[in-house]
Amino acid sequence: xxxxxxxxxxxxxxxxxxxxxxxxxxxxxxxxxxxxxxxxxxxxxxxxxxxxxxxxxxxxxxxxxxxxxxxxxxxxxxxxxxxxxxxxxxxxxxxxxxxxxxxxxxxxxxxxxxxxxxxxxxxxxxxxxxxxxxxxxxxxxxxxxxxxxxxxxxxxxxxxxxxxxxxxxxxxxxxxxxxxxxxxxxxxxxxxxxxxxxxxxxxxxxxxxxxxxxxxxxxxxxxxxxxxxxxxxxxxxxxxxxxxxxxxxxxxxxxxxxxxxxxxxxxxxxxxxxxxxxxxxxxxxxxxxxxxxxxxxxxxxxxxxxxxxxxxxxxxxxxxxxxxxxxxxxxxxxxxxxxxxxxxxxxxxxxxxxxxxxxxxxxxxxxxxxxxxxxxxxxxxxxxxxxxxxxxxxxxxxxxxxxxxxxxxxxxxxxxxxxxxxxxxxxxxxxxxxxxxxxxxxxxxxxxxxxxxxxxxxxxxxxxxxxxxxxxxxxxxxxxxxxxxxxxxxxxxxxxxxxxxxxxxxxxxxxxxxxxxxxxxxxxxxxxxxxxxxxxxxxxxxxxxxxxxxxxxxxxxxxxxx
Numbered sequence: 001x002x003x004x005x006x007x008x009x010x011x012x013x014x015x016x017x018x019x020x021x022x023x024x025x026x027x028x029x030x031x032x033x034x035x036x037x038x039x040x041x042x043x044x045x046x047x048x049x050x051x052x053x054x055x056x057x058x059x060x061x062x063x064x065x066x067x068x069x070x071x072x073x074x075x076x077x078x079x080x081x082x083x084x085x086x087x088x089x090x091x092x093x094x095x096x097x098x099x100x101x102x103x104x105x106x107x108x109x110x111x112x113x114x115x116x117x118x119x120x121x122x123x124x125x126x127x128x129x130x131x132x133x134x135x136x137x138x139x140x141x142x143x144x145x146x147x148x149x150x151x152x153x154x155x156x157x158x159x160x161x162x163x164x165x166x167x168x169x170x171x172x173x174x175x176x177x178x179x180x181x182x183x184x185x186x187x188x189x190x191x192x193x194x195x196x197x198x199x200x201x202x203x204x205x206x207x208x209x210x211x212x213x214x215x216x217x218x219x220x221x222x223x224x225x226x227x228x229x230x231x232x233x234x235x236x237x238x239x240x241x242x243x244x245x246x247x248x249x250x251x252x253x254x255x256x257x258x259x260x261x262x263x264x265x266x267x268x269x270x271x272x273x274x275x276x277x278x279x280x281x282x283x284x285x286x287x288x289x290x291x292x293x294x295x296x297x298x299x300x301x302x303x304x305x306x307x308x309x310x311x312x313x314x315x316x317x318x319x320x321x322x323x324x325x326x327x328x329x330x331x332x333x334x335x336x337x338x339x340x341x342x343x344x345x346x347x348x349x350x351x352x353x354x355x356x357x358x359x360x361x362x363x364x365x366x367x368x369x370x371x372x373x374x375x376x377x378x379x380x381x382x383x384x385x386x387x388x389x390x391x392x393x394x395x396x397x398x399x400x401x402x403x404x405x406x407x408x409x410x411x412x413x414x415x416x417x418x419x420x421x422x423x424x425x426x427x428x429x430x431x432x433x434x435x436x437x438x439x440x441x442x443x444x445x446x447x448x449x450x451x452x453x454x455x456x457x458x459x460x461x462x463x464x465x466x467x468x469x470x471x472x473x474x475x476x477x478x479x480x481x482x483x484x485x486x487x488x489x490x491x492x493x494x495x496x497x498x499x500x501x502x503x504x505x506x507x508x509x510x511x512x513x514x515x516x517x518x519x520x521x522x523x524x525x526x527x528x529x530x531x532x533x534x535x536x537x538x539x540x541x542x543x544x545x546x547x548x549x550x551x552x553x554x555x556x557x558x559x560x561x562x
Contacts, residue, residue, distance in 0.1 A: 003140070003147050003178075005185040006332040012181070013162055024060055024169070025161050031055045037154050040135050045104040050075065052102060052135055053088055056153075062170035063090065072174065079123035086120035090129070092174050098129035106407035107134045108470050114145055128179060131168075140167060142182055146383040192333050196325070197342050201349070203321040204231055207313065208353075214312040220357045226308045228350070228501050232508045233278060233301060234322060236515075239339070240297075242330040245517050247292050250277070251326040255319050270315040278302045299511060299521025339512065343449035343505045350501045382455040390442065390459055393562065397436055401429045408473060423474065430471050437463055440492050443561040445533035447495030450506030453528075454513055460488045485514045489522045494552065494561070496533040498544055503530045 032055075040048060053073065057063045063073040077089035077096055090098035101117035103110075113132045118141075121127045130141040133153075140149045151164045167178050208227040212220060240246040247253065254277055258270045277294075282303055284296030328334050354360075398404040403426070412423035419427060437460060444452045464484045472479060489510060497503050507524045515521060531546030538545040549556045 003142055003149050003185070004181055005188050006335075007329065008181065008185050008188050009163065009166075010332065013166060016162070016166055021162050021165060024165050025158060028056075028060050028156065028161060031059060032153060032156070041105050043104060043135075045102060045107075048104070048135060049087055049102050052133070053100075057088075057100075061165070061168055072170065077120075079120060084120065084123070086117070089124070089127075090173055092126075095126040096124040097126055097176075098131060098173060099124060099127055100131045100133075102132075103134045105134050105136045106409075108406055108473075109404075109466065110134060110137065110139060112405075114139070114141075117141075118145055128176070129173060138164075140178075142178055144380060146380050188333075189338055192328070193338050193341050196328055196334060196338070197345055199321070199325050200231075200235075200342060200346070203234075203317075203325060204228075204346070204349075206317045206321060207231065210314050210317055211311060214314065218307070218311075221354070222307065223311075224353060224357060225500065226305070226311060228504065229305065229308055232504055234325075235339070235508065236297075236301060236511065237277075237281075238325055238328070239330045239334075239512050240515065241326075245297075245515055246281075246294060249326075251322050255323065258315070258319070269312075270318045271311070271313045274318060275309060295518045295520075297515065297521045299523050300525060301508070301511065301521060340449060340451055340454065340509060343509060344451070347449055347499065347502055347505065351499070354499075354501075379455070382451050385452065386455050386459050390440070390456060393440075394437075394463060397433060401433055403429050403433060406470060412474060417476070419475065427471065427474060430467055430474070434464065434467050437467075438487055438491055441494060441555050441561045442492055444495045447497045447506045447528065448499075448502050450495065450509040450528075453493050453495055453506060454509055456493060457485070457488055457510065457513060460492060461485055464488075483519070486519070486522055489514055489524065490527065493527060494555070495528040496531055496546060496551075497528075498530070498532050500530045503528050 053065060053075070057073060058065050064071045066074045072091050073088060074091060075088050076085045077099065078085050086096075086099040087102045088100040089096040090100070099117055099120045101113050101120065103113050107113065110132055113134065114130075117130045117132050121130050128143055130145075132139045132141075136152070136154050138151045138153055140151075141147070149163070149167065151160060156164065166172060167181075172178060204227065207230060208224055211218075211223045211227055215223060234251075237246060237250055241248060241250040254273055255270070258268070258273045261268050261273075279302070280294040281301075282296065282298045285294045287293055395404070406426070412419060412426060414420045440460075442453075442456050444450075444456075447453055461484060468479050493510070495503070495506055497506065506528050510524065510528075511521050529546075529551055530544070531551065532541040532544040533546050535541040536545050536547045552561075555561060
């Protein structure tokens with residue numbers, strides 16, 4: 001996950017000296033040309049460490065390496081608490097504020113390098129930045145290992161270089177610009193989260209209140225659940241219209257269509273126009289202007305719903321409140337992590353509303369959550385859980401297959417360039433690992449809004465990408481296009497929650513993570529289910545009793561979850 005909010009970083013990139021960026025990029029390209037890259041690939045770690053620091057940090061980023069006068073970078077920097085040394089460090093007033101740990105391009109998995117680097121960082125009191133690299137890829141961390149910025153030095157396009165330079169140049173690091181940027185990101189995300197949730201909460205309340213007013217023959221609890229499904233549909237559109245899954249300004253076009261019909265004396269309720277578009281998103285629709293085409297997404301979210309489709313809703317609510325939320329930029333300002341916070345907060349309110357409708361008294365601890373603000377599983381906690389569960393069994397599998405540390409050399413192929421016996425054996429091990437990954441069955445028995453499942457999804461996608469990159473380098477052939485994220489969703493991830501709304505929100509959060517233009521949404525009805533995961537007795541839990549052998553029959557028959 002990236003360290004900085006896109007819109008915050010973009011603000012500084014826009015105002016940064018363009019001439020300085022262009023000159024730095026020219027220097028970078030003159031060093032990282034195709035001939036140099038091929039040479040770097042053949043060099044051992046110790047052969048290019050000094051060259052790497054001089055080529056990138058001195059010539060491009062502006063640092064001064066010891067023994068030159070007024071140096072701010074040193075090699076082999078000793079820890080304060082033991083005799084171990086980081087490969088390099090960036091100094092301010094003779095104190096290390098950044099440590100650098102390097103490996104050669106033969107090291108494919110940067111996780112081990114990261115672990116080493118953070119051990120060095122923990123021995124330097126003033127150190128805030130951690131930089132790791134295998135000469136090919138470079139990762140930049142601030143304080144924690146969970147989030148980082150990654151740069152492909154062998155294929156660094158201008159926009160990515162601009163981001164790389166603005167974060168890592170000498171002035172930025174010595175003046176702690178990345179720290180300031182991170183603080184501003186945190187402030188901005190909190191501000192956007194609070195503002196968006198306020199507007200979202202108003203929309204949610206107004207829709208439910210209006211449904212109760214205009215649909216008096218339908219039970220309030222049913223109306224409440226259908227109002228949430230309608231909100232899920234609208235949230236998908238808000239998100240999709242900004243990231244290219246739907247035509248730009250889809251919400252505005254729906255509303256414009258409503259007003260244009262009014263002008264033609266062909267009034268149709270605004271909700272009817274929305275439903276027409278829901279149908280397009282379920283089945284797909286092509287228009288004369290290809291830019292207006294709508295792909296079929298279905299997955300259950302936009303499928304026909306007999307009750308929801310017959311409800312009456314006043315026009316103004318679906319016009320004024322939806323336009324207000326549509327003004328947020330869901331691409332650069334409202335990422336899926338901010339939505340995660342909003343989903344979690346929304347669930348707290350739902351618990352209260354459900355209890356109120358059913359005439360139940362909600363526990364004080366639960367009702368207090370709303371007063372205390374957003375209650376969301378912090379990312380560092382979900383990351384820690386993933387690393388110590390899925391991460392551990394993956395590490396065991398690496399060791400079992402003997403692919404933990406792969407160093408490429410000429411021993412994997414014949415003189416004609418084709419894989420020899422050793423190369424074919426490695427290829428098979430990599431394929432076995434990928435197939436094993438797809439066989440994993442990962443469960444969150446109290447999935448809530450899907451925080452753990454989303455983090456598991458991210459981890460597994462990265463694992464597949466890492467192995468795919470190794471296979472490409474080994475075979476020197478491009479991989480066939482494969483919907484890895486879709487396979488992970490359908491084959492690896494499972495969840496249960498006692499709250500029906502939690503189940504639907506968890507599905508929505510996973511859809512927003514994986515939706516692609518032209519590809520239908522995965523049906524998650526068989527993966528994420530509603531029930532009491534602790535009780536299988538209907539006499540105690542009623543309809544929420546969850547019988548594992550029935551709900552996940554094949555998985556339980558094959559030994560259960562991993």
